[in-house]
Amino acid sequence: MTGPVAMRGTLFIVAAPSGAGKSSIVNAVLARDPDIRLSISFTSRPPRPGERQGEHYHFVSREEFEAMVAAGEFFEYAMVHGDWKGTARQSVEPLLAEGKDVLLEIDWQGARQVRAKVPDAVSVFILPPSRAALEERMRKRGQDSEEVIQRRLAAAREEMSHYHEFDYLIVNEVFETAVEQMHSIFTASRLRRQVQQVRHAELLQTLLGQP
Incomplete structure (x- = not known):
């Protein structure tokens, strides 16, 4: 494993169990926010x-x-x-070094690796409103056998047990609300002092310099 990555852009991590609606939420947020690059x-x-x-x-x-x-x-x-x-x-690395924001749609294992390299990464975990809703969404895909669905439900329980490793939790009950919440997280995270201090170093030096 390489050492920590120098980060000028903001790295966002989004994870969720299969069927929680992660990709739909991410795509909706990206459509509203052209400044984030999806990896x-x-x-x-x-x-x-x-x-x-x-x-x-x-x-x-x-x-x-x-x-x-x-x-x-x-x-x-x-x-x-x-x-x-x-x-x-x-x-990821060249974009962050250039000051670009990058979004990763990954699972909790990948998120754990990323946090070790980029401690300042902002992580979001998406939960379904209920187990029944999760199962219903999996079945609506119509692509998987009963055996595969049961295996995915078991995997989802395992994935959701790692929710506490993330900075933010979103419950995807009302899609539009979940999209708004994620967009708010991204906006607020970019305005953190540590991030803005690097992004606007020249402005701060001018504002605080001698008249």
């Missing part, structure tokens, strides 16, 4: 119906993914539901 993750799993290469994920083979791991190309990576998922270093 597209790599995965070793095949595309699902409707998913496109380079838009939803960078789809690679397991062998390609593991070669990237060996070459040290990942900012974070983890085994999720039996497949590899990870964020390329090139998708």
Whole structure:
């Protein structure tokens, strides 16, 4: 693992159990906030119906993914539901160094790795309003067998047990409210003194300098 990353931009982490509506909320916030760059993750799993290469994920083979791991190309990576998922270093570190804000849609394992590298990262965990709602959302996809759904529900319980590792919690009961809450978190986080101090160093020096 590399050491802490020098961060001029703000790094946002968003995680949630499968079926909690994470991607829909993130996409809605990104549509409102053009100043955040979404990092597209790599995965070793095949595309699902409707998913496109380079838009939803960078789809690679397991062998390609593991070669990237060996070459040290990942900012974070983890085994999720039996497949590899990870964020390329090139998708994050140069943007942060330039002062750009970056958003990662990752799981709790990846979030833990990211916090070790970027302690000032702002992390958000999205919860469903109930177990019944979570199961209903999974079934509405119509893509998975009963066995897969039960496995995903069990995995979701495990994922939700890590909610306490995150800075903020959003309950996705009313979609528009959840979007507004996440956008508010992003806006407030950018205005933290530590971040603004770096972003506006020249202004502060001018304002506080000798007349």
